[in-house]
Amino acid sequence: xxxxxxxxxxxxFRAALAELLAVRRDAGVVAATVGLVPTMGALxxxxxxxxxxxxxxxxxxxxxxxxNPLQFDDAEDYRHYPRDLDADIDILASxxxxxxxxxxxxEMYPGHPDGxxxxxxxxxxxRRWEGASRPGHFDGVVTVVTKLFHIMAPPICADVSASFxxxxxEKDAEQLAIIRRMVTDLDxxxxxxxxxxxxxxxxxxxxxxxxxxxxxxxxxALQLSVALTALARRAxxxxxxxxxxxxxxxxxAEGVGLDYLVVVEPATLRPVExxxxxxxVDEALALxxxxxxPVRLIDTMTLRPHGDAM
Ligand code: PAF
Numbered sequence: 001x002x003x004x005x006x007x008x009x010x011x012x013f014r015a016a017l018a019e020l021l022a023v024r025r026d027a028g029v030v031a032a033t034v035g036l037v038p039t040m041g042a043l044x045x046x047x048x049x050x051x052x053x054x055x056x057x058x059x060x061x062x063x064x065x066x067x068n069p070l071q072f073d074d075a076e077d078y079r080h081y082p083r084d085l086d087a088d089i090d091i092l093a094s095x096x097x098x099x100x101x102x103x104x105x106x107e108m109y110p111g112h113p114d115g116x117x118x119x120x121x122x123x124x125x126x127r128r129w130e131g132a133s134r135p136g137h138f139d140g141v142v143t144v145v146t147k148l149f150h151i152m153a154p155p156i157c158a159d160v161s162a163s164f165x166x167x168x169x170e171k172d173a174e175q176l177a178i179i180r181r182m183v184t185d186l187d188x189x190x191x192x193x194x195x196x197x198x199x200x201x202x203x204x205x206x207x208x209x210x211x212x213x214x215x216x217x218x219x220x221a222l223q224l225s226v227a228l229t230a231l232a233r234r235a236x237x238x239x240x241x242x243x244x245x246x247x248x249x250x251x252x253a254e255g256v257g258l259d260y261l262v263v264v265e266p267a268t269l270r271p272v273e274x275x276x277x278x279x280x281v282d283e284a285l286a287l288x289x290x291x292x293x294p295v296r297l298i299d300t301m302t303l304r305p306h307g308d309a310m
Contacts, residue, residue, distance in 0.1 A: 070140030217293030220255030238306030
């Protein structure tokens with residue numbers, strides 16, 4: 001295991017990445033792929049899966065660890081968000097990351113909270129579901145992701161043609177759809193790649209926020225993946241989805257404060273219009289968000305209609 005370099009400033013990170021590319025150029029390499037794994041730290045096996053995928057597909061793997069205040073609509077959530085940079089570095093090192101960008105708040109947003117004055121908007125996609133419940137959340141996400149793309153994109157390095165890929169988890173399905181759309185709409189020179197959700201054996205989707213769940217909260221939280229699985233099974237079996245029934249079940253579930261459970265089109269996040277028989281026709285995403293114990297959890301599952309190949 002090689003120790004990754006940890007850089008805390010933008011110029012320092014850029015110089016270190018340029019140096020890694022220069023080493024390749026000197027070794028006669030003419031093309032290199034740089035894979036970015038953006039994170040807010042508190043890493044778990046879901047992040048490790050992102051790093052592993054980036055490692056498999058890229059020549060150089062870079063990761064960021066930055067808890068982005070712009071995407072928290074709740075100051076308490078930001079304050080309690082778990083932070084353990086040393087543990088994160090160990091995890092990233094053991095998954096083959098070459099460079100880690102771990103800036104302080106002042107490096108990313110000088111003068112915060114008065115800055116940044118200019119931000120990126122997620123537009124109408126950023127106001128649906130999670131965005132409706134957490135106003136400004138996705139604007140904060142796309143602002144920091146844009147900055148990370150600009151900071152961490154491979155520099156132009158004579159004689160090495162570098163391409164840039166960024167890796168995101170499919171658990172944050174709305175975030176992924178919005179970032180893909182941002183890349184198209186704003187012409188970012190980066191390819192977005194994704195990795196399936198990693199779940200515990202009991203079905204709970206891994207999340208940094210799970211650390212704050214008590215044993216009882218965890219039990220309650222399992223009802224989210226149970227509901228999604230029920231929808232996925234019905235879709236695959238060509239049965240009526242009965243979304244209303246599943247929603248009612250979750251509304252009545254103990255320890256779950258349901259915010260939404262919806263079935264949406266994957267790219268637009270618009271609700272799917274089901275035909276009169278209630279059977280799903282095209283691939284869709286089921287999205288759920290709920291308060292469980294002290295945290296807000298989200299989960300998602302792809303619904304594949306009967307007869308669709310995996
Ligand atoms: O998915 C996350 O952890 C964050 O939203 C991201 C993409 C690192 C931006 O802060």
